Amino acid sequence: MRRIAASLRQRLLLGTLLWMLASIAATGWLLERLFTEHLARQFDRELQLHLNQLAANLEFDAQDALRIQPLSDPRLQQPYSGLYWQIDRMPSPAQTGAQAVQRSRSLWDSVLHVPQDRLDDGERHTHRVLGPKGEMLRMSERIFRFDEHPEVPLRLIVAANENWLEKPVQELRKPLFISLAGLAGGLLLAVLFQVWAGLKPLTRLRRELSALRAGERSTLGQTHPAEIQPLVDELNAVLHNNSEFTERARQQAGNLAHAVKTPLAVIANAARAESSALGQLVSAQTALANAEIDRHLNRARNAARARHGIGQCAVRPLVEGIVRVMQKVHGERTLDFVIAIDDRLSCRVQAEDLQEMLGNLIDNASKWAQRRIRIHSGTDAGRDHIDIDDDGPGIPQEQRAFVLQRGRRADEHTPGSGLGLAIVDELAEQCACQLELLDPPHGGCRARLWLTPPAQRQAR
Known part of the structure; x- marks a missing residue:
């Protein structure tokens, strides 16, 4: 983590990658959720359509027996097809449960056991119940009364296998995952290119600084992006000030050395005219002083050269x-x-x-x-x-x-x-x-x- 924190490139890549993965995961979850809710609404509308068709096909014959015209969906005639209807007679106050009076052929000899909740006339409820084969069904129910027999309330029930609702969602997940993975790959390539292109000027600036330190150039370039150019201008200003300061120091050192060398030359000439031990001592010390002056002049010269290019x-x-x-x-x-x-x-x-x-x-x-x-x-x-x-x-x-x-x-x-x-x-x-x-x-x-x-x- 310290190494990542010390690298702009790694921080940008890590932050963008985390945000991108979180955004794509949230987008995938949201798309799947929206698709599931859309299918659920469509599924409920289909159940409502069957429920309305069932109510429209009910009638009493001359003997006041309840008769039902066949519904159009062929799945209702196929045993255990997954689509069922059932009609219950609502219990009287003295009874404890509803009685199934009619059911679709698809239920065969089974009966749907639905929760006994209170329904008002025309009100529709949706539940999840177990089907004849133990499968989970999505059920829609409503209370229906005939105008000529209002004393006989009927509960109309239509149910369908929930797998029909879950299967499209499961089929959607694979192409959705592949699409989002492709999107993530494309975004990752775009992020890599953006980070590379965004940090490329810094790489160029680093090369210019290395060339500057190696003596291959004396200033930094003037064609950097607007965000970096102010920094480059400040660095060039510092380099220019240091160059002027070094040049003045070199000139002052040279002037001082030449000023000192003149009296040293006079002293050395006078000492060489003396053959005594003192003359030899003065000659030796003036030679050392001249050597020291030459050494400091060389150091000043080298300091000045550090500001100019050095060739091979x-x-x-x-x-x-x-x-x-x-x-x-x-x-x-x-x-x-x-x-x-x-x-x-x-x-x-x-x-x-x-x-x-x-x-x-x-x-x-x-x-x-x-x-x-x-x-x-x-x-x-x-x-x-x-x-x-x-x-x-x-x-x-x-x-x-x-x-x-x-x-x-x-x-x-x-x-x-x-x-x-x-x-x-x-x-x-x-x-x-x-x-x-x-x-x-x-x-x-x-x-x-x-x-x-x-x-x-x-x-x-």
Whole structure:
């Protein structure tokens, strides 16, 4: 029930289905009821017709004996046919019950035992009584008096088998049920289509939001239904405000960084002119300050890029360009770079960001490698990654989290600021990637850059 309550589609379908089933069930019951009542009225009118015909065919002969002309319905001549008539002489005050003086041939040797209720002249009553074969009969009776013999009241009775009334109702139920089931199926298809068509704009809006989060677009569409368009306009307004705020923050950060870099450059130049320990300390600290400024500028740049579309970045050409640069930077060493990256591999990251991450990783591997660096791609559990393997001394397991901290180095005697791996780790997190340090099969260190972390992949 919680899952249904959390889904508009399921709530609409469940509510409409319950209401539709209740309405169709009530309609079926009402139609059957109306048909039954119509048949009952028609059945009673037929009994009334036979009763009137029976009264019209009564007469007294010259000897004052009651005579009855045959009625037209042939069922009254067939024994136990289900249609019967009977004439009772009403009892006098001294008598206890009516006496049957005449009956139809269809009753054969049986007599209808009817309830003894009080009837006025011309009044008609309807009862249910047992027939000669134990079947249930629907009976109509009335009191009749002859003008020439008003002292002789007669009770005229006509009865018919109730199965004749119930059988048409039973025959109606099957086609009625099939018709209502077909109607329910048609209505269900109409409801499914209506729910699908009604919620389709929300599905489209969800896809646009996913594309917006993935950086494929910067705003939502403008062609939504009138009920959703105000929400879309408000979201676009919020996105526009956030974009303006981010742009102002980026500009302010850039202005501040450039303003600070000028006096830092003056201090660094003055420190390089001093060969004392103080000069070396000032040079090192200004280098760290410049690195921190560059890092915050990169973060501001990434925040601004989050508002723009990110295309697919081809990995192999970018790696080949970085390797060419590293061969010149570390030209004094004979390093063998091996590139084994699928030509079709690409990732949804800005080319500048991927170049900075891979550049730092390949540069770090070049500093520690003895002779060989291997850069290759792979896929694990549906996730693409790039591995940079070197044949250097490697990084012990207990120091891997340490070297990812800013300013930390595994070997303090090796030149560097200790910011390379930390910058890659932070930038990878900002770009929805992930950095991991592993052991390659043949020794050294493996820096694995996952192009899509598990949490990001599931969120999509």
